[in-house]
Amino acid sequence: MPERPEHPAALLALSGVRKSFGAVQALVDGRLELRAGEVHALVGENGAGKSTLVKVLAGVHAPDEGVVALDGEPVFFGGPADARAAGIAVIYQEPTLFPDLSVAENIFMGRQPLRSLRRIDSAAMRERTSELFARLGVRLDPDRPARGLSIADQQLVEIAKAISFDARVLVMDEPTAALSGVEVERLFAVVRSLREAGAAVLFISHRFDEVFALCQRVTVMRDGRWVSTDPTEDLTVGLVVRRMVGREVSQLFPKQETTAGDAVLRVRDLTRVGVFEKVSFDVRAGEIVALAGLVGAGRSEVVRAVFGVDRYDSGEVAVAGERLPRGRPSAAMAAGVALVPEDRRQQGLVMELSIERNATLTRRWSLSRLGLLGPRAEREDAHTWTGRLRVKAGHLADPVSTLSGGNQQKVVLAKWLSTTRRC
């Protein structure tokens, strides 16, 4: 690792950044200072303004007030292209690949190597992609379309993209949310080598073990405001959590003593040929059961089959002794099963619908009168649950797509928790 001076100048600095979307103040006082050769963590509760800050950095949102400075000089990004030209690469929470285009094209879009007549040199593009993948230790075919890549592989493509234009600043917005342990380690190795090469990395994560393992400094945000920036060694998890929440939290995830009752969900020999085989487990009343495994081990597939979204070939699923018909989510719901899916945008929410409608979607029958759904019933019910889960929203009638990622997830939870289900 190259020597790092005690107080190197900031490579990229944000100060006093303010950004509102209509009535919602996403950022009130955004501050950040990234140094070359450091991995900097940005932590905060859902809706603290992390993603908005990232989008300001990326040139997606122009700040209403405040300054973005690169190498001490104030800069203005008119759009994502400007930020990229300045050497800022962003890996977003949601993948941003083009499914129909090849992996190589995804990496070099807009910057494809050229030959005579300004034509795209696809051979050179393929070769450079292979070089990038070799550097990252990835074996992906540059010619394959991005469609069908796992989330982990999609992230590797994004990283390859960032490396390909020698990004000085790499921003990663919750890159590990969808990754399994092995993949997280692989990602971290890449991040460390980038840092050693002198890049500044901004790392956003909700996992404190990762923050403490990887980052040199930590910036905490709360309610759109900067709270603190400290070297990691001066911090403890408890301290960071206290600053994030703004009050004392006795224990992060207090484990409650419970006595488990009878088996409520019984899964026996569940098999879907080529995907999973003879999966059996019980979930008892009052119990939380973890289903562990690598990405691709078939966890989500099993869960989807249990809920009835996917079919299975043999085996059985029973709730409270009653066997569930296969492939019928409505039957699973009637029996009291709820599913919070892994991909909220695709599977969990109807992005164009309002927050209240999304939150009450599972109970549109019980809330309706004579088959008609009145807005008041929806609003009152949604109000209760978004309140209990502290969803930060401007107005419940706004489309759910206007919420931050974490708050969207809360709406998915509200939708299912409100049904007071058995499992």
Next chain:
Amino acid sequence: MTTTTRAAAPPPPTRARGDVRGARRLFVVRELGIALALVLLVAVTAVYNPRFLNAQSRKDLMLGATILVVLAVGQAIVVITRNVDLSVGSVLGLSAFATGKLFVALPDAPIVLAFLAGIGIGLLCGAVNGALIALARVPALVVTLGTLYVFRGIDYSWAAGQQINAADMPGGFKRLGTQTLLGIPVLALFAIVVLLIAGFYLRSYRSGRELYAIGSDPAAARLSGIRVGWRVFTAMTVCGGLAGLAGVLYAARFGTLDAAAGTGIELNVVAAVVVGGVAIFGGSGSVYGAALGAVLLSTIGSALPVLRIDPFWQQAVVGALILAAIGLDRALTARIASRLRGRREVRGA
């Protein structure tokens, strides 16, 4: 933790190379499939009635396809960006009528001027569409459905029931519609040149690839710094320009013009593009496929009467082809997806 060494070790290959190549080949097969259907149709018809392939008939087939091919190339460019242009028929009508008017007013006008005027009108109409879509952020379907009527309305009120006859056109311009070069009608050469330029551009230029990126995922395109609004505006303008060119070709071919020229052709064009394998939700397909789709549809129109099939069936056949094309696309996409998706990858992830 076994960090670096472990992490640097290559993960299992996501897919064997051959499979991906295979997946690509499927798309080439897609276009070959249309070509094959075309050859089969021509062969069967020619066996039934050998005169279907004599010199005059070949020329008619090519001429018949010309206008649809030009329009389909423009439409494909737009559809690739996940938009659509329903106003092409009206733009064609406007441009064709303007060409006629030009020659009525200035009988000695050079032919080039007619082309410039027609294409200019088309570019203008396309720019109006593009500006409404890009600036006002109204979906293309709605904008062009509106301009379909607006442009046609302008055409009608300008024509005011008037008809322009072939006799009003200068001889040189009319000959353009009948002349051939090496057995290929001159008008068809226009379509071929347009097709080759568009195909080359979409394949080999950054801005061309950006059109595919926009259609594949508009939000991601915006995040990667692609000027989505500007590109869509250009695509709409080019499509309008090509519809304008098609109008001039229409005038040269038929000579007799009224305000109704090209009415309803927009749906044939969209059908040709879809049959040709351009995904209606953008991001994939090629202008070559779209052009083949156009040739196939126009050839069906000529072949059915020769085969003594009630022309009323033509519509049903075209409809069946569209459904077949979409069905084939779904099947291919599913097949490619399952080929590409390794066992270790999460479904729906």
